[in-house]
Amino acid sequence: MITPTTNPDTPPLVGALPRTPFAFIWHYMRGGFRGHVVLMMALIATSSAVDTGQSYVLGQLVNTLAHTAGSSVNPVAWFAALCATWLTGYLFTHAYSTFTNYTQMTMRARIHDELFAYLLGHAPRYFLDQASGALAHKIRVAAQSSVTVIDYVGSNLAKFAVLFVVTGLIIARNAPDLIWLSMAFLIGFTALSAFMAQRLRGYAKASSIASSEQTARMSDTVANWDVVRGFAAADFERRTLRPFSDRESAAFIDLRLAATKMRLVLHTLSFGFLAWLAWNAFSAARTGTITVGAFTMLVTLFMLVAGQIRTFGDQLFVYFEHLGLLSDALDTVLAPHEIVDVPGAVTLQVTRGAIDIHDLNFAYADGTTVFADFNLHIAAGERIGLVGPSGAGKSTFIKLLRRQFPLRTGRILIDGQDVAGVTWDSLHHSFAEVPQSPGMFHRSVRDNIAYSRPDASEAEIVAAAKMAHCHEFISVRPTGYDSVVGEKGMKLSGGERQRVAIARAFLKNAPVLLLDEATSSLDSEAEHLIQDALLALMRGRTVIAIAHRLSTIMHMDRILVLDGGKIVEQGRHEDLRRAGGVYAKLWQHQAGGFI
DSSP, X not given: OOOOSSOTTOOOXXXXXXXXHHHHHHHHIIIIIHHHHHHHHHHHHHHHHHHHHHHHHHHHHHHHHTXXXXXXXXXXXXXXXXXXXXXXXXXXXXXXXXXXXXXXXXXXXXXXXXXXXXXXXXXXXXXXXXXXHHHHHHHHHHHHHHHHHHHHHHHHHHHHHHHHHHHHHHHHHHOGGGHHHHHHHHHHXXXXXXXXXXXXXXXXXXXXHHHHHHHHHHHHHHHTHHHHHHTTOHHHHHHHHHHHHHHHHHHHHHHHHHHHHHHHHHHHHHHHHHHHHHHHHHHHHHTTSSOHHHHHHHHHHHHHHHHHHHHHHHHHHHHHHHHHHHHHHHHHHTOOOSSOOOTTOBOOOXXXXXXXXXXXXXXOTTSOEEEEEEEEEEOTTOEXXXXXXXXXXXXXXXXXXXXXXXOSEEEEEXXXXXXXXXXXXXXXXXXXXXXXXXXXXXXXXXXXXXXXXXXXXXHHHHHHHHHTTOHHHHHTSTTGGGOXXXXXXXXXXXXXXXXXXXXXXXXXXOSEEEEESTTTTOOHHHHHHHHHHHHHXXXXXXXXXXXXXXXXXXXXXXXXXXXXXXXXEEEOHHHHHHHTSHHHHHHHHOBTTBO
C-alpha cells in the first residue's frame, strides 16, 4: 500500500471570519487583543488628563507671579509642577506610542496570516475571476486598516472622554456661565464631524476599488513581461494602463476634495468656537470677574480643545477612509467559500486506490454541460490513459476527481469513500499530480521539489531529483539545489520545469498519480530518459494520464477516448488500433507523436 507522506489531518489554519468591518475588528479584539486596547486607552487617557491639567497649573503659576490674592503657594513650586506635567505627558505619550506600535504589528501579522489562510481556501473558480496582485494588496490593506481603526477609536474615545470631563470641571469652576454652551458645542461638533465623515466612506471605497484595479493591471503586465517584450508591446501596455490610472486618480481626487470641504467646515467652526470662548474670558478678565491666571488657564485650555477637535475632525476622515478600505477588502477576500468540508468530514483513507464514478453530471457556470450521467470504474492499481479532442472533458475530469468544482449530481468514490464527505486536504494528500504547465515558486530548486514534502531530508530530495533526471542539470549550476528558479520558474526551460514537477511527485509518494501531458515539454532525448522514471513512478499506483502524444500512453492498461464528455471507446492500445475507430484515426493522423 502506498500512502501519502504528508499529514492529511493537519487542521485548517482558520475558519470563517466576520465579513463586516466592526465584527471583523471585534473578532480580533476578543481573540487576545482586548487587554492591549484597554491598556492603550488607559495610557492615552492619562496623557490627555495631564496635558489638559497643564492649563490649570499654568493659570496658578500666573496668579502667583502676579501676587493675586488667595495664592499663597511659592511660584517655584507651580513652575516645578508645570515641568512635571510636561515630562509626565511626554512619558505617557511615548509609552502609548511604543505599546501601540507593538500591538499593531502583532495584530497586523495575525490578520495577515488568517486572511491569507482563508484566501487559500477558495475554490479554483474564485482565483480564475480575481487578479493575484490585487488579492495580495487587499490583504495588506485589510490588516493595516483594521489596526488604524482600532487605534483611532481607542485613542480618541479615551482622549475625548478625559477632555470633556476635565474641561467641563475647569470651566464650571472658573466660568460657570460658559459650561452649558461649551458642552453643547462639543457634542454638536462631534455629531456633525461623524455625519460628514460617514459620507466619505463611499468615496474611500470607490478609491480602494480603483486602486486595486490599477494594481491588478500592473501586476498582470509585470507577471507576463516575457510576452510584453516578445511582442514589443511596452508602449501598448503603458497606453492601456492609462485609463486605470486615470480612474484611480479621479477617485482619489474626489475623496480628497470631499475631505478638504469637511475640514474647512470643521476648522471654521472650531475657530469660531475658540474666538467666542476667548472673548468671553477676556471680557471677564477686564471686568475683574476672573483673575489673570484664570484667564490664562481658560485661553490655553480653549486652544487645547480647539486643536483637539480640529485633530478629531481630521482623524475622523482617516477613520472612515480606512473603514471604507477595510469594507472593500473584506467583501473580496472573505467571499464565501464555494467548496467547504461538510460537517463531520472524515480523513480519506486510501488503501487500494480504486475509483468509482456514478451518474456524474457537471456543467460550467455558463451552463455548458461537460458530463451527463457519466459512469466509470477504475480498478486499484490500474493505469488509465485519457485521450480526445480539446473540450472533451479530460482536464475537467481530473479537476472533479480533486473536488475543485461542485458536482450537479452524482458521486465519486475512492476506495468506497465519497469524496464529498472527506476533508479537502486529505483528498489532495492522496494525489500526486504532474500538470502540463507545472507551477513553480520564485524559490530555490530544493524548495520547489520539497514542496510536496517540506519535512523531506536532503538525501530524499536528491534521490527524487535523480529519479526524475533533474540532478544532472541542477548539479552543474553554480549554486546547485540553492539555485532560485525565478518567477513561475522562468530561469528553467520547459522541460526542466516539468522534470522538477515529476521529482516533486516522486517525493510525495501518493497512492493516486495524475499526469496531464507530463512529457509534453520534453525533447526526444529527455522524454526517453523520463519514460523509465514515469514507469517506476506508476508502479503500485492508480494512474490517470491525459495525453495528446499517444506514444506516451500506449503501454497503459486501458485507454479511454473521450468526446463530448462521454467515453466513445476504451481498451488497450493495440486493440483500439485494430478496431479502426476514433483512436485508430487519431493514431494515423499523428505527426511526430502529436494529435
